[in-house]
Amino acid sequence: MHLDQCVLFMIIEESSGQIYIFKGAKEMQELKTELQLKNDPVAIYMEDEDKKVHNTYHHFEFRDRESGEVLAKINYQKGPRKEAGSIPGINTTHVVLAEIVRLEALQMSDYRCRENALSITALQEAVMWQNKRTRERQARRVEGLNKV
Numbered sequence: 001m002h003l004d005q006c007v008l009f010m011i012i013e014e015s016s017g018q019i020y021i022f023k024g025a026k027e028m029q030e031l032k033t034e035l036q037l038k039n040d041p042v043a044i045y046m047e048d049e050d051k052k053v054h055n056t057y058h059h060f061e062f063r064d065r066e067s068g069e070v071l072a073k074i075n076y077q078k079g080p081r082k083e084a085g086s087i088p089g090i091n092t093t094h095v096v097l098a099e100i101v102r103l104e105a106l107q108m109s110d111y112r113c114r115e116n117a118l119s120i121t122a123l124q125e126a127v128m129w130q131n132k133r134t135r136e137r138q139a140r141r142v143e144g145l146n147k148v
Contacts, residue, residue, distance in 0.1 A: 028061060041065050053078055054146075058089065082144035093130045096123050 028045040036044070043065045046057040060074040074095065079086035100123045103116050137143035 028059070042071065080144050080146045083146055091130075093127055096126050096130070099123055100127070 027048050029048050031044040031046060041064065043063045045061045045063060047059050052058075056076075058076045058078045060076075061070050062072040062074075063070050075089045077087070077089040077091050081088070100120055103120050103123070106112065107116050107120070134143060142148070
């Protein structure tokens with residue numbers, strides 16, 4: 001792999017000051033799903049299948065479909081927080097909570113609509129299920145560990 005095909009990532013963990021540096025290939029694949037509207041001006045990319053860790057994707061980019069400009073990035077937690085080598089990031093619940101706040105703000109404006117209200121309810125349910133999973137893992141004392 002040539003240097004121009006790699007990206008260096010540096011993450012500084014606030015609590016410990018620990019610095020993590022890792023490199024990854026620039027290659028990302030576009031998400032193909034029937035859920036996204038065909039004429040959506042934003043393309044979603046994630047790391048290639050062979051770059052998955054812990055059976056899932058950790059890096060997403062949202063790009064303007066015409067220009068290719070990166071509009072936003074999401075870097076998810078990689079590895080269990082309590083285990084060595086874990087790389088801090090956000091989780092599914094963080095992203096969903098941000099979207100709930102955004103939709104609730106729209107609901108307090110001229111843009112309120114039934115579809116937004118129903119979306120908020122569905123997203124709140126998603127948070128409920130993720131929190132249930134976390135509480136169950138905490139009760140079994142496996143939360144933050146690489147254990148099922």
